[in-house]
Amino acid sequence: MNTVIFRTAAPYLTALMVVFSIFILLRGHNDPGGGFIGGLIAASAFAIYGIANGVAPVRRALYFHPITLAGFGLFLAGLAGIPSLFAGVPFLTGLWTFPHVFGVEVALSTPLVFDIGVYFVVVGAITAIALTLEERHEN
Numbered sequence: 001m002n003t004v005i006f007r008t009a010a011p012y013l014t015a016l017m018v019v020f021s022i023f024i025l026l027r028g029h030n031d032p033g034g035g036f037i038g039g040l041i042a043a044s045a046f047a048i049y050g051i052a053n054g055v056a057p058v059r060r061a062l063y064f065h066p067i068t069l070a071g072f073g074l075f076l077a078g079l080a081g082i083p084s085l086f087a088g089v090p091f092l093t094g095l096w097t098f099p100h101v102f103g104v105e106v107a108l109s110t111p112l113v114f115d116i117g118v119y120f121v122v123v124g125a126i127t128a129i130a131l132t133l134e135e136r137h138e139n
Contacts, residue, residue, distance in 0.1 A: 010052030017045035025119050026112075035115035039122025046123075047130040055135050058127075066128035073120025080114035 021041035028034025050058040062069070081092040089095075096109040 007052045010049050014045040014049040017048070018042050021045065021119075025115060028115055035118030036122055039119040040126065042119070042123045043126035043130065046127045047134075050131060050134045055131050058131060062127070066124045066131065068124070070121045070124025070128070073117045073122075073124060075117070076120060077114050077117030080110045080117060083110055 021038040023038075024033040024041060025035055025038035028038065046058050046062065049061065059065075064072075083095050084091055084093040087093070087095055092110075092114070094109055094111045096107060098105050098107055100106070
């Protein structure tokens with residue numbers, strides 16, 4: 001699609017969708033959402049940007065190769081289970097801590113780390129597929 005309106009709106013829409021995907025990722029523990037759906041929204045944002053501007057600008061915007069993002073996410077998701085082994089409970093058992101940051105209690109958990117890993121896996125894998133399909137379409 002090579003319209004001026006779409007090419008002009010795509011960067012703003014992409015930025016808005018990525019911010020929304022992070023919101024969905026972080027609220028997924030108490031309400032519907034989480035790493036998977038947040039990752040799908042972010043991958044859709046990069047696909048829209050790729051349709052509007054081509055594959056090369058998306059690859060420059062991502063900074064890392066999409067498969068590297070997926071590998072990092074898989075590593076992070078596996079790493080989320082390690083603290084449970086040290087706590088003497090089964091692997092990937094959820095553990096929480098509540099530190100005070102600037103006077104506000106923040107809930108940090110291993111399920112959050114796992115969800116962030118899932119987010120990166122989905123963003124990396126789906127973006128890699130979308131960019132490959134778009135490259136085939138351009139040639």
